[in-house]
Amino acid sequence: MPWPLYLLRRPSPLRSASPAVRLLSQSCGVLKKQDRVRDHGFDNYMEVHKKVRKVLKFQELIQSQPGRTICVARLDSLARRLGFRQFESGAFILRFPHVFEVYEHPVQRNLWCRLTRSASRQIGAESSALAAQLPDAVIRLRRLLMMSSTGRLRLDHIRVARYDLGLPDDFEQSAILANPSFFRVCGSAGGPKFVEIVDRDPELACCEIERLREREYRERGKDAESIRFSFIVNFPPGFKISKFYKIAVWKWQRMPYWSPYEDVSGYDLRSLEAQRRMEKRAVATIHELLCLTVEKKITLERIAHFRNEFNLPKKLKDFLLQHQGIFYISTRGNHGKLHTIFLREAYRRGDLIEPNDLYMARRGLIDLILAGPRKTGMDRELCHFRRDREDDDGFRRYIDDSCRRDLDPRVGFESGVALSGGETCVNDEEGGDMHLSFQDEGNLELSGEEKSDCESDYLSSEDSDYGEDGDSSKDGDSAEEMAYDGSYDK
Numbered sequence: 001m002p003w004p005l006y007l008l009r010r011p012s013p014l015r016s017a018s019p020a021v022r023l024l025s026q027s028c029g030v031l032k033k034q035d036r037v038r039d040h041g042f043d044n045y046m047e048v049h050k051k052v053r054k055v056l057k058f059q060e061l062i063q064s065q066p067g068r069t070i071c072v073a074r075l076d077s078l079a080r081r082l083g084f085r086q087f088e089s090g091a092f093i094l095r096f097p098h099v100f101e102v103y104e105h106p107v108q109r110n111l112w113c114r115l116t117r118s119a120s121r122q123i124g125a126e127s128s129a130l131a132a133q134l135p136d137a138v139i140r141l142r143r144l145l146m147m148s149s150t151g152r153l154r155l156d157h158i159r160v161a162r163y164d165l166g167l168p169d170d171f172e173q174s175a176i177l178a179n180p181s182f183f184r185v186c187g188s189a190g191g192p193k194f195v196e197i198v199d200r201d202p203e204l205a206c207c208e209i210e211r212l213r214e215r216e217y218r219e220r221g222k223d224a225e226s227i228r229f230s231f232i233v234n235f236p237p238g239f240k241i242s243k244f245y246k247i248a249v250w251k252w253q254r255m256p257y258w259s260p261y262e263d264v265s266g267y268d269l270r271s272l273e274a275q276r277r278m279e280k281r282a283v284a285t286i287h288e289l290l291c292l293t294v295e296k297k298i299t300l301e302r303i304a305h306f307r308n309e310f311n312l313p314k315k316l317k318d319f320l321l322q323h324q325g326i327f328y329i330s331t332r333g334n335h336g337k338l339h340t341i342f343l344r345e346a347y348r349r350g351d352l353i354e355p356n357d358l359y360m361a362r363r364g365l366i367d368l369i370l371a372g373p374r375k376t377g378m379d380r381e382l383c384h385f386r387r388d389r390e391d392d393d394g395f396r397r398y399i400d401d402s403c404r405r406d407l408d409p410r411v412g413f414e415s416g417v418a419l420s421g422g423e424t425c426v427n428d429e430e431g432g433d434m435h436l437s438f439q440d441e442g443n444l445e446l447s448g449e450e451k452s453d454c455e456s457d458y459l460s461s462e463d464s465d466y467g468e469d470g471d472s473s474k475d476g477d478s479a480e481e482m483a484y485d486g487s488y489d490k
Contacts, residue, residue, distance in 0.1 A: 034321055039236040039328055042342050045350050046332035051369050055099055057082045062115055072111040098368040118368055126361040130168055133358055137166045138175050140292045142182055143204050145197040147260045148309040152196035157305040166294040166358055205261035208291040229256050232345040233325035260285040283323055285310050294358050296346035300339035
């Protein structure tokens, strides 16, 4: 006898619960699937950082050459190894005249490229800041190892994230082997090496979010009892918050969890409540990992290296999208192949709220990249070149002043360059770029003809130097971006 149709009919999901309620867990879960909302402040930051990664690759290429100079004819073939297309490297270095300087070789009479003095000073400042904060980097590395379930991490995985953690390139010698009381290097012959923590310090086993809660609790007293297990939530603009989502976030904020530095190997994690606590513990672990970085950001691919040691879920991207008020995932910078995780509470209007010396030193390179080439063209017009009279065809010739006169060892790049009017442009005492000091206008005496000549030269240079070649006056990227090769270079 066949079964009645009403017994075979499935109950409609709309009769049991609404769609918003079904996506919520019964006690304190959040929405499992959310629409990703973009934050243009972080995306614009990644657009600038995209140029920084390319400039850093060129800087490493130039510094690896003898004399820290490279011939422009060889630059195109070497830049292809970095992911650039044919004839793209020449246009790229001309777009950043404050970082790269193209000059004519005095003997070979061909074009060479080197770093400007401003870029060299920025590299020196970053190296000094990196060496000065080495004790703090050792503490960050100790806290990173203490978050691991086994108390050790692979040396290769730490090397991949050394730029974000503020570790030098030789951190194995300067940070690990130089502190045998903190770290121990172990591993089998021919196998991977591991860095192991020697002794866990209870004073370091305190998260940054716990310090913020303690500070808030001391200021507000009993009124801050509700923030005992809560996080700072700041949703991006345009994020839609429904009634059910508010209730879910309110419950999730008050749910207790285990600290990332706490050993949970002896706990029974089979219950549903233990799994929810482990999910919130994963949020706290990623939050603490971002707090240990220099710029409070790290790529998702580098976090995946520590997934097993930190007990993180497999689908990290979907997991982080559930907490868009705490983290932000930016896909800008490399055609969506690279995901950068930002800590929202650490940034305000594109800058860190509490910057450090290493961050400010790296920020100097961004200032050089964003500086326009117009002022550089004016300085080159005043200091390096001299304009002849116009030809019959209307073209202007710019001839190097050093080639117009005999070589004089007393006058050169290190001492000064003689100008046509009799003045001398002397290098800065601190090793700065060659420039004319306009701070004391009384010491600079020019006749009326010389002033009008300089003004006409500057106005004509805008049309001749930047009018024909549109790429040199634009900040956007006209070239195709480099493909993500997975090398995790800086």
